[in-house]
Amino acid sequence: MAKYIAIEWDSAxxxxxxxxxxxxxIAIDETHAVALDEGVTPAVIGEAIKQAVSDAKGMETLIAIPRSAVEIRQIQLPVAPPDELPEMVRFQAMRQFSTIGEDWxxxxxxxxxxxxQVQVLASVISPNTLKEIEQVCEAAGVVAQHLCLRPxxxxxxxKQHLGGDNSCRLFADVMSSxxxxxxxxxxQIxxxxxxRLPAVAEDAELPIQGLMGEIRRTIAAASNQLSxxxxxxxxLFGSGTRLEPLRKAIHAQLKLDTEIWSPFTNVRLRGExxxxxxxxxxxxxxxxxxxEGARQAIDFLNPRQRPKAKSNREKYLLYATLGLATAAVLAIGVFLTFDQKNRKIRDLTGVREASKLSVSKATELSNQAKLVALFNEQSLSFLDEISDISATMPGADDARVAKMTGSLVNxxxxxxxxxxxxxxxxxSEVENSLKDVDRHVAGKRSRERGNDENFPWSFQTVTSIDTLKKREKEAGSGVDEDATTEPSDDDAPPSDDPPIDRDTDESDTDESDTDESDTDESDTDESDTDEPDTDESDTDESDTDESDTDNSDEPPADGPDNTKLTSESGEVDEPTIEKPAGRIDE
Structure with a gap:
């Protein structure tokens, strides 16, 4: 509900x-009348307003000023549209008003x-008067929204009181001074x-004769102006017996119908x-x-002005807004589409990553399976080989194994x-017993041992076993040996074997000794690395000490040269495999 505070003052x-x-x-909640001293300042008036109305915050402030505070002129103008009148009135007022500025x-x-023609009543207020009113409002803690002319x-x-009465009527609003x-x-006024009236006490009678003279002059001037x-x-605005003598005087002297009417007649008033x-x-x-939402007749804070020319700014803003809205809708649509595609891509990427993980795991398992299969294919049971060697070698009375080392490489x-x-x-009997389809036997060295009467001769042999051929042999996938191959070395009589080259040269013997030491170290390292079970296959007898091994390499004087069983066969880990006579060619 809108609330108003209306303020006016004069010198008293x-x-x-x-x-x-x-x-x-409207409904009036409170009224105040405060006496003012002569020459009061705007700050004092503002403080009196603040004391009278304790809380004026949020109220719409209306200020009324007397006729004496402004300058008024009647101006006649040629016929023009209402929109052009404000500029025409100011242009003509600059000529007719005695004191006026561009900023008034x-x-x-x-x-x-x-x-x-068009006849208007123009009014101007000086900036100094306007400044004093602003000082009063500032001291009172209010902001004026309307500055109206009191008459x-x-x-x-x-006009509200008269209703449809359009007669020419004079009104009188008598103040204190x-x-x-x-x-x-x-x-319309x-x-x-x-x-101005002579100073009299508030309870004294009005100066009837002075008021009657002013009323006569006002009627005469109005009649002259109204053709x-x-x-x-x-x-007469007011009530009580104070205005009654004036009403009687007007009726008796001017012969005019005169009434006394209180402004609070049609207003709901709280209190007296x-x-x-x-x-x-x-x-x-x-x-x-x-x-009622009506415009104030004269309002210096909201004067009549030429309507602002309609610009295309609103139309352009509308077009821009529609364009932005359309672009926003399209952008949202594109965003939703891309978002949907991105979600689908993320889902597919997740599936792909999961598939990659599955493939990686499957590949890892496959590689492990291949390694297991390769290990199974290339594995060798040294216990089975030792068993086979034991079964084919001569008896213990003719030959004994002093030391055995096993390794598996590729x-x-x-x-x-x-x-x-x-x-x-x-x-030769021992070497021939070791030969087989999947075995290759190479002798390394031989020497006579004088400190052992039962087994005076010792030699070293390397038996190479091809695990692939061994698997084929065990699986029965090989070619029929009796029909397609020449007799093997195992089937040939001992006397038919080619002579074994036994070089007695000291340098050969020394080289054999060096190779033996290298072979022992290599075999031991490879056995430790590639075949964890090699230690179990090593047979080390007590009688194969270093002193026995280092006996003289020279053969007996009446015997053949048996220092070396075969020609140089290379390293022990990867001996040069020579195809023996009678071996099946795979």
């Missing part, structure tokens, strides 16, 4: 009314319009004056009415205009044995 009194909307009218607030009302606000209230006199025609139109009635209700006519008139198993035999002739 400050008047305040606080009201609010009530249906189609100016407002006007249209009095009459004919086919040839026009009183005429607006009278002045009086507003105005003439209203067709509800046509002439106004503010006259001879005469005042038909008089309305003020002592002089007629003095609040302008305040109630301003609040009534605001409550599917080739090597069994290195230091063997002691009873006689030199048993060396």
């Amino acid at each position: 009194e400050l008047r305040i009314a606080v009201g609010r909307n009530r249906g189609q009218g 607030p100016l407002d006007f009302v249209e009095l009459d319009r004919t086919d040839q 026009f606000a009183s005429a607006d209230l009278l 002045s009086a507003d006199l105005g003439v209203v025609v067709n509800g 046509a002439f106004m004056r503010t006259v 001879g139109q005469q005042v038909a009635a008089v309305t 009415p003020p002592t002089h209700p007629g003095r609040y006519a302008a305040l109630l008139g301003m609040m009534l205009n605001q409550a 599917g080739i198993g090597n069994i290195t044995m230091d063997i002691k035999v009873r006689g030199f002739e048993h060396i």
